[in-house]
Amino acid sequence: MKQSAENKNKYNVSGYSTVRNNTTPFRGLLSITGQAADAAFVTVVGDYLLTEEGSGKHTGRFSGDFKIIISIPGEELRTRSHQTEFTGTWRNNDGTLDFKTNWKNQLP
Structure with a gap:
């Protein structure tokens, strides 16, 4: 994951998707659209678009929303x-x- 130099709310990502015995590399973008915090938690929300490399019937694009919740020790x-x-x-x-x-x- 690498933060965009032009927009601090965008992150370029890469990885692999795996379904059964099929592992496919992907590249994409995570965009932070909102943040909130209180004494116990930080919440970050956004959207993502991940494009699998290659061609064929079983390669494509993931898109949607993400949510990250981080607890603050206290x-x-x-x-x-x-x-x-x-x-x-x-x-x-x-x-x-x-x-x-x-x-x-989830990490405890």
Whole structure:
């Protein structure tokens, strides 16, 4: 992940998507559209567009929204934790496949 030099709310990302035995590299953009904080949590929201490399029926684009929640250690919370969730769609390049997507991770 690399922060854009032109816009501090945009991040260029790359990685891999895996479905069954098919692993495909992707590149894309995460755009932060909002932030909020209180004494216990920081919340960051935005949208994403990730394009898989290659061609064929099983390559395409992920798009949608993301939300990151980070806890702030204090009197009630002893350790920092965070949760990241991506919700959206995957559509193949020729438009014949279209699936809802949702993935997340959480660290205690």
